[in-house]
Amino acid sequence: MRINKQSLNEKIVGLIMIFVAVLWLIPIYFIVINSFKDLRGVVIFTEKFPDSFNFDNFIEVWKVSGFPQLFMNSMIITVVSVLGILLFSSMAGYKLSRNGGKGAHFLILYFILVLIIPFQAIMIPLVKLLKDFSLIDNRFGMIIVYIALQSPLAIFLYHGAVKSVPRELEDSASIDGAGPIRTFFTIILPLLGPITTTIIILNALWIWNDFLMPLILITTSYKKTIPIGTTALFFGRYANKWHLGITAIFLATIPMITFYLIAQKRIIKGVTNGSIKG
Amino acid sequence: MKIILNSKKTKETALWLFFVGPIFILFTMFFFVPIISGIVYSFTDWDAINSDFNFVGLKNYIFALSIDTDFVASLGRTFYLAFFNVVLTNVLAMLFASALVSNFKHNNKIRTAIFLPNVISMVICGFIWQVMFTKIIGKFGVATGLGFLDRSWLGDPDTVLFSILLVSLWYGVGYVMTIDIAALQSVNESLIEAASLEGANGWQTFWKVKLPVILPTVMVGVFMNVSGSLKMFDLVFSLTGGGPGRASELAMLNVYREAYQFNNYGLGSAKAVILSVIIIAITIFQFRITAKNEVEM
Known part of the structure; x- marks a missing residue:
């Protein structure tokens, strides 16, 4: 009897949560259905399900806005930055973890500054600095900045993960004649898989979706990433052209939603690992 | 002997340079x-037009805090919004996490839906909700007889902050919920059973048994939320642009505009320093509280 009552309670709570989930998806639903309408349909019958699925908006936005270029920029900037973060932070995290001591302790505190001091503190000088290096309005320049600013947290996570790798591994590798650098890349790094996945997921989501950095660093339109490119379209060419603006929004969300649906379990795990250990 | 030692030391230094050097240099530089330099610029009259600048002492700080009422107002607005955002998120x-740790069979799908906004860029979320506020919610109100829904949500100074809060909740709840679910699942079953044998109800079990165990993890969610709320920018940029007038201009947007719209880099830097000092103070305060909590536990 008690069990029945409990499962009934669970069902009622479950139904409420289904309602919440539907509520959460409503905005996405309206963006999707309005992508298939013409301007009149969007403005007058925003809430209606479209009579027919018309792909004109997609063709227009895809061709005219240079969407493939935006996509490629986002892809290249995200992938190269994440690779750079992985390389530099795993190396530093390893060394700092294995050779502790005063120097290592000081360096970790130095890197942790990035968790305390917000980005706005460096926003204005950063633009000037990159100008001086001729790295402003430059995708490579932005990648460097992402690596510099996102690595510290990853160093922190690697620093913790390396502790659980037994030291005997290095000792036996050293007896076999492998140098420290080779030992790190062939023996230690492959063992850090789980935390590496977490770092990839957190940084990929963050860099792909970042808006402020490209907003202040990139001005040329063919160098823009998806969030900033879509924003430029929405306020620029497609201002008042709601049907095209909405289609651009929909297109902008597709890559990440696809990634989410494919890698969902890993993303959820990455979020929880990143916050429990970070 | 001395030579060998020296070469060993050199080798160790080389290894440090190899492993830690690259990121140390990048981090220091960028x-x-x-x-x-930001702190230095904050004491100058540097702007986009003149390449050279003069030191003006505390002038920028005095201007930002006592003459520029818009900046002070934007700070107040930021705290106000951050407070409600953190508490409600x-x-x-x-609440959602507690509901979703049950055995209900659709829990995973529900969680997927509520987390979804997090994978979308926040600036895009702002556009999505611009469509909701201007094109959907009003019509829904008319159709259902809930006339109060049919109003200018983003154009009215009285409702614009509430609208931003709504979107911020829609965006942020899923992330914190995910952390909370993991925390709740980590609570030892036998603790809960023991509490229930003692006659504790669900409410008591939550406050007396579960919450103390999960508090450190929950606090991580709270902290991320606090600093995220104080730095809120993307969403306001695309949803309202700070308007109507300056009714929804948050501190970050004010700093951004000072620097990149009005080209006052010196004054912008001073404002950025002020905002940063506030965020740093709150962060350190939070670190202290958790450190204290952990010691007590």
């Missing part, structure tokens, strides 16, 4: 140096 997230 994080530490800009912090220092965390309460809702914990």
